Every structure is written in C-alpha cells, then in structure tokens.
Amino acid sequence: MSKVIGHTNGLCPRCLRTIPVTKVVEDDKVYLVKECPEHGPEKVLIWRGEADYLDMDRYAAVHSKPARIAVQEKDNCPQICGLCPDHVQHTCLVVMEVTNGCNLKCPVCFASSNQFYRFNPSLEVIRGMYQTMLDYIEHPIVVQISGGEPTIRDDLPEIVRMGKEMGIDHIELNTNGIRLAEDIGFLRRLKEAGVDELYFSFDGLHGDIYKQTCGRDILAQKLRCIENCAEVGMGITLVCVVSPNINLDRVGEVIEFAKSKVPTIKGVHFQPISYFGRFPISPKDSDRVTIPDLLRAIEDQTKGELRMDNFIPTSCSNVHCDAKSMSVVMEDGSLFPLTSRAFGPPKDTTTVANKTRREIADLWRFIDDSVIFKEEDDGTMNEWGDFVDRAKTHYLTVSAMAFQDAWTSETDRFRNCCIHTVTPDGKLIPFCLFNINSMDGRTLYRHEMWSKFSENR
Amino acid sequence: MVKITIPAEVKELIAKRGIKESDVNDVINTAAATKRYIKKGNDGLAKKVIGGLTVYVVSDLSGKGTAVVKTAYAHKMSLGKIVNVMSETDWKTPDGRPIAQGHVEMEYMTVKRNGPALVDPATGDSWVEEYLATKTLAVAEGLFEKKRA
Numbered sequence: 001m002s003k004v005i006g007h008t009n010g011l012c013p014r015c016l017r018t019i020p021v022t023k024v025v026e027d028d029k030v031y032l033v034k035e036c037p038e039h040g041p042e043k044v045l046i047w048r049g050e051a052d053y054l055d056m057d058r059y060a061a062v063h064s065k066p067a068r069i070a071v072q073e074k075d076n077c078p079q080i081c082g083l084c085p086d087h088v089q090h091t092c093l094v095v096m097e098v099t100n101g102c103n104l105k106c107p108v109c110f111a112s113s114n115q116f117y118r119f120n121p122s123l124e125v126i127r128g129m130y131q132t133m134l135d136y137i138e139h140p141i142v143v144q145i146s147g148g149e150p151t152i153r154d155d156l157p158e159i160v161r162m163g164k165e166m167g168i169d170h171i172e173l174n175t176n177g178i179r180l181a182e183d184i185g186f187l188r189r190l191k192e193a194g195v196d197e198l199y200f201s202f203d204g205l206h207g208d209i210y211k212q213t214c215g216r217d218i219l220a221q222k223l224r225c226i227e228n229c230a231e232v233g234m235g236i237t238l239v240c241v242v243s244p245n246i247n248l249d250r251v252g253e254v255i256e257f258a259k260s261k262v263p264t265i266k267g268v269h270f271q272p273i274s275y276f277g278r279f280p281i282s283p284k285d286s287d288r289v290t291i292p293d294l295l296r297a298i299e300d301q302t303k304g305e306l307r308m309d310n311f312i313p314t315s316c317s318n319v320h321c322d323a324k325s326m327s328v329v330m331e332d333g334s335l336f337p338l339t340s341r342a343f344g345p346p347k348d349t350t351t352v353a354n355k356t357r358r359e360i361a362d363l364w365r366f367i368d369d370s371v372i373f374k375e376e377d378d379g380t381m382n383e384w385g386d387f388v389d390r391a392k393t394h395y396l397t398v399s400a401m402a403f404q405d406a407w408t409s410e411t412d413r414f415r416n417c418c419i420h421t422v423t424p425d426g427k428l429i430p431f432c433l434f435n436i437n438s439m440d441g442r443t444l445y446r447h448e449m450w451s452k453f454s455e456n457r
Numbered sequence: 458m459v460k461i462t463i464p465a466e467v468k469e470l471i472a473k474r475g476i477k478e479s480d481v482n483d484v485i486n487t488a489a490a491t492k493r494y495i496k497k498g499n500d501g502l503a504k505k506v507i508g509g510l511t512v513y514v515v516s517d518l519s520g521k522g523t524a525v526v527k528t529a530y531a532h533k534m535s536l537g538k539i540v541n542v543m544s545e546t547d548w549k550t551p552d553g554r555p556i557a558q559g560h561v562e563m564e565y566m567t568v569k570r571n572g573p574a575l576v577d578p579a580t581g582d583s584w585v586e587e588y589l590a591t592k593t594l595a596v597a598e599g600l601f602e603k604k605r606a
Contacts, residue, residue, distance in 0.1 A: 338601060343566055381541075381560050383570035384534075385593045391600060 002026050005050070011078070012036035013406035016438045018079060021410060025050045032408065044407040045285040047320065048292045056319040059312060059345040063088040063416070068136045070427050078414045079444065082427035091137045092316055092418035095174075095431055096129050098159055099148040100450060103178050106214045108241065110277035110403070110435050113148045116447060117454035121424060125453065126159055129422045130166045136428060140169035144199055151179040151186070157193035164194035172237075174199040177225030178218065184228045197235040197266065200225065204240065204247045205257055212246050230264040237267040237397075242289050251294065252301020255398055262329045267397035270294055274403040276435045277446075283407065291323055291402050298398070302335075306398060310337040315345065317401075318416040324399035328391045335396065336387075404432040406439070421445075424453045459489050460523045461516075471529045474591070480507050484514045485524050495548045495556050495575065495584065500527065502548070502575075502584055509533055513584065532590040533598050536583050537562030537569065539576045548575055559583070563594070566601050 006023035015038060022033045030047035047053040067090060071082030081087075099120050102113035121129075133141050143163060150156055150173060163171055173195045180187045180198075200222075203209050207217035229236050240247070240254050251270060258265045272289035273279075281287060295308040311323035327335040404413060409432070417430035429445055437443040461482055463471075471481060488494035488503030495502050499519040504511055510531045516524035540560045548556035559576035561583045562569055572593070574583040585594065 340567070343601075382572050382589075382593065384563060384572045384597050385589075387570060388593055388596050388600065 003050075005030070005054070009077075009411040010034055011406050011409040011436065011444075012039055012438075013042055014039040014439050016406065016436070016442060016444055018077075018411070032410065042407060045288055045290065046408055047290050052292060053320070056313055059315045059319045061089075061315040064090050066090040066136065066428075067138050070136070077411050078409075078430075078433050081414075081429045081433060081445070083420070083429075087415055089316065089416050089418045091133075091420045091428055092142065093420075094133050094137065094141065094143045094428070095146050095419065095421045096126070096133075096143055097146050097148060097421070097450075098126060098150050098156070099153055100454075101152050102147060102149040102176075103152055104149065104176055104214050104216075104218075106278070108213055108243075108273065108277075108279050110274070111146075111148055112278045112446075115278065117451045119148070119450040119454040120153075121453060123155065123158065123162065125424050127162060127166070128424060128426070130163050130168060132422050132426045132428070134167055135426075139167075141167070142170040142172075143168050144172045144174050145195075146174040149176055149178070151175050151190075157186075157189045160190060160193040160195050170196050172197045172199045174201075174239075176201050176214075176218075178221050180228060181221040181224035184231065187228050187234065188232050191232055191234050195234070197237060198229060199239055199269075200236050202238040202240055202254070204250050205253050206250065209247050209250070213241060213243075226261060226264065230261070234264075235266045236261075236264055237269050238265060239269045239271060241271050241273055242294055243273045244287060244289050244293075248289055248293070248297050249301075251297050255298065255302055255306070255396075258396060258398075259329050259333060259335065262396055263393045266395065267399065270298075270398075270400040272400065272402050274432070275405040275407065276403070276432070276437055282439060283405075291320070291400055294400050295323060305335045306337060309341045310339050311398075311400070312339050312341055312345075314399075316418050318410075318413040320402070321404075321413060321417070322399065322401040324397060326395070326397050328387065329394040329396050330390065338391075404436065406436050409433075409436060423449050425449070459485050460520075461485055461526065462523065463526045467526050467528060471526075474530060476510075476512060476529050476531055480505075480510075480512050481514050481526060481529050483507065484512050484529075485516060485526075488514075489524075492551050493582070495550055495577075497546075497548045504584055511536070511585070513587070513590065515587070528587060530587050530590045532585060532594045534563045534565040534594055536574070536585070537564055539578065539581060539583060540571050542576055542578050546575060550577065554579060556584075565598055568601070 003025045004022055005025055008021045009018050010021040012019050019034055019036050024031050024033055028050055029045055030053045032044050032046055034042040066083050066087055069083045071084040073080050074085040077086045100113055105114055160171055171194055175198055177200050202222055203213045207219045210218045238258055242248055255268055258268045272294055275283045295311050299307050306325055310325040313319040314322050314324055325337055325339045327337045330336050414430050414433050419431045420428040421431050421434040422428055434445045484503050484505040487505050499517050501516050501518045504513045512531045514529045515527045517527055518524055542557045542559040545555040545557050556575050556577055560571045561574045563572045574585050576583045
C-alpha cells in the first residue's frame with residue numbers, strides 16, 4: 001500500500017535533468033519516486049518512520065533570505081545557481097576548496113580528489129573567494145577550508161592568515177590529518193595563523209575501516225593527529241562517514257572515544273554515506289543509511305545514553321538534512337544531554353540562521369569565562385554551579401548530516417540549504433548541489449567550475 | 458497597599474533583567490497581605506511566582522507602610538523540596554522564626570539538581586539569593602534555552 005505525502009522536484013540520477021518527484025510512504029518508509037521522461041522511474045529510500053518524518057516539519061525555521069545574490073535568473077532551480085532569487089536561506093557555513101589534490105586516494109571521495117584536472121588556486125584567486133564571502137554574507141562569517149586535502153599546500157598558513165586579516169570570523173580546516181600527524185610544527189603554524197578548529201575525517205577505531213574507506217590502514221596517523229592537537233590546543237570535530245556495510249555497527253565506539261578526548265574533541269559529526277564524487281557502486285537502498293537508521297544505531301550502541309529523542313534538527317537547513325545533540329560529559333564519563341525533542345522546537349524560528357552561525361563560531365565560548373561560580377557561592381553543594389562549570393569545558397556535540405546525491409536530491413532541500421561552496425567566479429552554491437554527479441560522472445557544477453580554473457593535467 | 462518607591466537606578470537594573478515594575482509592586486503587595494516574606498534588619502525579601510518566573514524583591518522597610526526597592530531579580534527554575542538545612546542566618550520571618558542556609562531542589566526543563574538557598578524548615582519555603590539567580594541559574598537556564606535553538 002503506497003501513500004503520497006508530498007511533491008517536489010529533483011534530479012534524474014542519469015542525466016541530471018530536473019524532474020518531478022513524488023514522496024510516498026510504503027511500509028512506514030518514506031521514498032522519493034522520480035520519473036525521467038528519458039530514463040524512466042527511480043525510487044529511493046530517504047527516511048524510516050512516516051510520523052517521525054512529518055514531525056520534523058514543526059522544527060522548520062522562518063526562512064532568512066540571502067543578503068545578496070549573484071544570479072538574477074529564477075525558476076530554474078537547481079540548474080542555474082549562484083545563489084538565485086528562489087533561494088530561501090542565507091549562508092551559515094562557506095566551504096572554500098583550495099586544492100583538489102590529496103595525499104590519499106580514497107575509493108570514496110565526495111571531491112573526486114586527484115582526478116580529471118589540477119585545481120590549485122593562486123592566493124589572488126583565494127583572496128577573491130574571501131571577498132565574495134565578505135560581499136555576500138553577513139557576519140559572523142564561518143569558513144571551512146577544504147579540498148582535496150588542504151594541508152598539502154605549504155602556503156596554507158598564509159591562506160588562513162589572509163582570511164583572518166580580511167575579516168573572516170571563524171576558520172575551520174577540513175583535513176584527513178595525515179600531514180598534521182607527521183608535522184606538529186605545521187599544525188602549530190596553522191593555529192598561529194588563525195585556524196579555529198579541525199573538521200577531521202575519522203571513520204572509526206579499527207584499521208580495517210580505513211582500508212575500506214581510505215584504501216589503507218591510517219588509524220595510527222589519525223590517533224597521532226589527535227595527540228598533536230591536544231598538545232597544541234587545537235579543537236577537533238570528528239567527521240565520520242557512515243556506511244551500512246563498513247561502520248554503522250561501530251558508531252557507538254566513536255562517541256565513547258570522543259568522550260575520552262574531551263575537551264580536545266568537541267564534537268562528532270556523522271555523515272551517512274552519499275553517492276556523489278568518487279564511489280565504487282551504484283547504490284541500492286541497502287547501501288544507504290537514513291538519519292533515523294543512524295540515530296537508532298547511536299541509541300543502541302550507547303545503550304541509551306544518547307537517545308533518538310536527544311537529536312533535533314538544527315532548523316537552519318531543511319529539517320530532513322540534519323540532526324544534532326549537545327551534551328555535557330560528566331565526571332563519571334556519562335553524557336548529560338541538553339537537547340531533547342521533549343522541549344519542543346525553538347520558540348523563535350526567525351533568527352535560527354544567525355544563531356547557527358554564532359553557534360559554530362562560539363561552540364566553545366558559549367559561557368562567559370568571567371562567570372565564576374566557585375567564588376560566588378558558600379563553598380557548599382551547588383550542583384547547578386558545578387554543572388555549568390563543567391559545561392564550560394566538557395561539552396560534546398553529536399550530530400548528523402545527510403548530504404544529497406543525485407538519487408536523493410530534492411529541489412526544496414537545495415533551496416533551503418545554508419552550507420555553500422564558494423567559487424572563484426563569485427558564486428555561492430549549495431554544497432550538495434555543487435558536488436552531485438550523474439551515474440556517468442557528469443556534474444552540474446564541480447567539474448565544470450574547477451576545470452575552468454585549473455591547470456590541465 | 459504599601460507605598461512603593463523604585464529609585465531610578467533600580468528601575469534601570471530591573472528593566473535590564475526583564476522584570477516589570479508592575480511585577481515588583483505585585484510581589485511587595487502580595488507579601489504584605491500574606492505576611493510571607495523574610496527580614497534582615499530593615500531589609501525585606503519577598504518573592505512571588507508570576508507566569509513562568511519567580512520574582513524576588515529586596516526592599517528597605519524602615520518607613521512605616523513604605524518599601525524602597527533596593528533590587529529585584531528572577532529565575533525560571535522551579536524550587537522543590539528542601540534537601541538539607543544548615544546553620545541559621547540573620548534572616549527571620551516577620552514573627553521572628555529563624556531562616557537557615559540550606560539546599561533545595563531546583564528544576565528546569567525536566568532537569569533537577571540541588572542548589573543553595575535560604576530555607577524555612579517549618580514551612581518548607583525557600584528563597585534564592587541574588588548572586589545565584591543572576592549568575593549560576595541564569596547561565597544554566599540560558600544554556601538549555603540556547604541548545605533548544
């Protein structure tokens with residue numbers, strides 16, 4: 001029995017044409033059903049639990065339009081993007097790629113690193129991308145320097161310093177950590193230049209996981225990188241790509257590990273595998289992890305320490321794109337969740353985007369350090385004071401983001417996206433959309449854009 | 458009705474704390490009518506739950522039938538039972554019963570923890586002092602509310 005619960009548009013995974021999409025529920029599972037006039041039907045699982053899927057809508061934020069847009073043509077989302085007048089959410093996080101080269105060659109890579117062309121923008125081109133952010137986005141401006149692997153550039157500290165000097169508020173570095181494990185001096189220079197935290201790929205605690213995700217066992221380098229970060233005082237968000245066939249059954253131990261490394265590790269961000277960039281298979285539903293699948297695995301593997309109910313949408317992107325929890329790590333190592341669906345959605349959904357940017361930038365400065373409780377009370381039991389003191393430093397976010405690929409793409413989610421890739425020609429394009437490719441490898445934006453600004457191989 | 462005076466600097470302070478003058482008046486008049494407040498010298502400390510807030514007012518009660526407001530503050534947490542009673546303080550009830558330092562349950566958004574308060578073991582009533590309400594509890598409340606968004 002199939003029930004229709006909505007309509008939108010999306011992309012054909014074969015030709016990337018914009019086609020109608022129907023959302024249907026079958027056996028309490030939500031599917032997108034697409035019909036391409038040339039390539040026929042596609043059906044893909046996107047969520048488990050109809051009631052849960054629909055319940056997310058109460059978290060939807062009042063939209064906050066981009067301050068300025070680069071493209072005036074409308075009614076052609078997502079084929080013409082930059083952003084355009086149809087976009088309904090402004091930028092919270094900018095992804096800026098500074099190379100497509102990498103010191104690994106992973107079988108799965110959203111950026112198809114080391115393939116097709118050599119994108120290695122000059123400092124002047126990078127200055128231009130920073131300027132685009134300053135021209136189009138209100139402060140605080142939060143940037144993730146990405147690639148490829150940005151640390152293969154020896155001038156990375158200079159790139160970071162330039163951003164800070166131009167007025168970028170917060171810079172995080174998306175890295176595999178290989179160079180930072182081997183070269184603590186380079187890590188120090190990056191911190192001194194202004195990197196605020198690492199967005200550090202970390203798929204698990206077993207070498208065999210990395211053999212599958214990265215092509216070789218690099219666990220020792222991953223652990224060394226974390227030790228180096230602790231030594232230089234660099235905060236880390238662990239980024240764990242989750243695949244049902246590789247590590248879905250091991251997400252709990254990543255959280256347990258993160259707890260033991262707080263406050264160096266500030267968060268764990270799980271990314272259910274998306275099939276864009278370089279991936280070795282044509283995905284079936286059994287190759288997918290939906291957000292409810294992931295949250296259920298977390299609840300099971302943490303033995304209920306983090307429950308599905310502790311995860312709420314950030315309300316900034318589309319409510320079906322992400323989920324986050326925030327907890328204090330208590331003295332006994334247990335998590336004390338601060339988030340719960342029982343609290344209901346935010347009262348004020350008009351300023352969610354601003355709050356999200358501030359929250360990324362202020363993740364570890366959310367309590368004023370001048371508020372000192374020990375000296376204020378009478379030295380006896382003040383559990384609320386102890387709790388707040390603890391929360392200042394022993395704080396862990398566990399979050400999830402389901403990136404879209406050509407199969408799971410929905411125009412509504414693109415239009416609602418607040419994570420944007422900046423391009424050298426002055427555009428901001430939703431991250432998923434920028435990276436999506438068809439089954440034969442064609443992209444709408446990535447390869448077309450980067451090859452224009454690349455040295456040919 | 459008590460003749461209530463709120464000096465300009467106190468008006469500014471309570472406005473910053475999001476407390477309305479009408480609520481301050483309500484707290485004082487209710488305390489005068491019910492005799493449920495505590496005293497230390499000329500100072501009186503009264504409280505009343507108004508909406509989701511517990512509003513406290515400290516006033517100088519030296520003039521007959523008058524109250525000059527010295528400060529007001531509030532918290533969102535609800536106060537529960539007294540969990541322990543420690544030494545007596547200089548605070549007393551209007552009929553002279555001593556008020557002790559102690560600890561009470563404080564609950565916010567389903568989370569319950571203990572914190573220091575002035576307590577009246579005879580009635581189970583309790584009063585949070587200004588330092589705790591405006592710092593620890595305010596930050597804790599803000600922490601939860603921020604995380605909701």
